[in-house]
Amino acid sequence: MAERVALLTGGGDCPGLNAVIRAVTRRSLDRGCEVIGVREGWRGLVEAQFEPLDDLAISGILPRGGTIIGTSRTNPYKLDGGVERVLEHFGREALGALVAIGGEDTLGVASRLHDEHGFPVVGVPKTIDNDLSATDYTFGFDTALTVATEAIDRLHTTAESHNRVMVVEVMGRHTGWIAVMSGIAGGADVILIPEQPITVEEACRDLQRRHERGKDFSIVVVSEGYELTYASGEKHQIAQEPAATDQFGHVRLGGVGDVLAREIEERTGYETRVTVLGHVQRGGTPTARDRILATRYGLKAADLVEAERWGTMTALRGDAIVEVPLRDAVAELKTVPPEFYEAARTFFG
Numbered sequence: 260m261a262e263r264v265a266l267l268t269g270g271g272d273c274p275g276l277n278a279v280i281r282a283v284t285r286r287s288l289d290r291g292c293e294v295i296g297v298r299e300g301w302r303g304l305v306e307a308q309f310e311p312l313d314d315l316a317i318s319g320i321l322p323r324g325g326t327i328i329g330t331s332r333t334n335p336y337k338l339d340g341g342v343e344r345v346l347e348h349f350g351r352e353a354l355g356a357l358v359a360i361g362g363e364d365t366l367g368v369a370s371r372l373h374d375e376h377g378f379p380v381v382g383v384p385k386t387i388d389n390d391l392s393a394t395d396y397t398f399g400f401d402t403a404l405t406v407a408t409e410a411i412d413r414l415h416t417t418a419e420s421h422n423r424v425m426v427v428e429v430m431g432r433h434t435g436w437i438a439v440m441s442g443i444a445g446g447a448d449v450i451l452i453p454e455q456p457i458t459v460e461e462a463c464r465d466l467q468r469r470h471e472r473g474k475d476f477s478i479v480v481v482s483e484g485y486e487l488t489y490a491s492g493e494k495h496q497i498a499q500e501p502a503a504t505d506q507f508g509h510v511r512l513g514g515v516g517d518v519l520a521r522e523i524e525e526r527t528g529y530e531t532r533v534t535v536l537g538h539v540q541r542g543g544t545p546t547a548r549d550r551i552l553a554t555r556y557g558l559k560a561a562d563l564v565e566a567e568r569w570g571t572m573t574a575l576r577g578d579a580i581v582e583v584p585l586r587d588a589v590a591e592l593k594t595v596p597p598e599f600y601e602a603a604r605t606f607f608g
């Protein structure tokens with residue numbers, strides 16, 4: 260069994276990271292292991308930044324958002340000698356196992372290190388986007404969904420008072436999980452997501468139909484990754500800095516809400532406002548569901564380390580926490596199934 264277990268959190272933070280850190284650490288300490296936090300994701304292994312985690316370090320962190328060991332979007336495969344330095348520092352610290360807590364990017368690196376170098380790694384699926392395959396849900400998603408749903412509820416009352424259309428832009432990158440689920444939960448009148456790109460014209464028609472039925476306010480939820488799509492076939496992805504990408508090649512999305520709101524106002528004549536929820540969806544305390552899921556994932560990850568099940572990831576299937584191959588989790592994005600969008604669409608217009 261590994262005597263020194265390392266932990267890292269990579270990619271965008273999300274509520275529940277500390278709950279995983281606490282669970283992995285507690286169970287590993289109980290088994291007599293030492294636990295080492297790697298600072299700021301893969302950067303900590305590239306630059307040899309470590310901090311020991313003991314009982315005191317994990318005390319009181321269960322309800323805290325963010326991550327006590329920091330995070331970054333560092334990709335060792337994009338840095339000169341990055342992978343060699345990861346391997347060297349891992350060996351030099353006499354680490355026997357790594358628990359990598361992350362989304363497709365962080366776990367993609369973990370999977371590659373395992374396949375190419377036999378790296379002793381176990382993954383835990385994190386992301387508010389819920390776009391990782393091989394698991395029903397990632398932790399962090401429920402909190403983001405709850406924040407977005409509450410925002411939609413709040414926007415309803417102001418929309419109704421002013422007879423306005425309120426456009427809510429939510430995160431989710433290239434999948435529409437947050438948009439569809441918060442839209443269903445909050446009773447959105449139109450939802451636009453990357454997977455089922457209805458046109459701007461269709462969205463406006465739905466709003467007009469609703470107004471003809473006597474409802475003179477509406478809520479539109481748009482996912483940041485929705486490409487503005489027109490009946491002509493024209494499509495535009497709206498990104499904040501089209502030229503800049505991170506080390507994993509992602510553009511910074513955001514801004515589609517503004518453009519869509521202008522389009523709606525011009526095409527329908529209805530006064531329209533936009534709210535961009537942004538990082539509020541990622542901050543703050545995790546929901547009870549996320550705390551429980553993150554805790555169960557963390558305990559399972561410690562068990563996988565003890566059993567030396569390298570190259571695996573903890574996953575949720577139904578109500579059970581199971582192990583799956585890491586490479587299955589990162590092979591493709593988990594998109595919103597059409598039946599979820601169909602359910603939401605029943606209430607459009």
Ligand code: F6P
Nearest residue numbers: 271386387388430431432512541
């Ligand atoms: O992957 C999580 C996420 O919040 C996405 O929904 C969003 O597109 C991105 O991260 C934002 O990244 P950053 O924190 O770098 O602005």
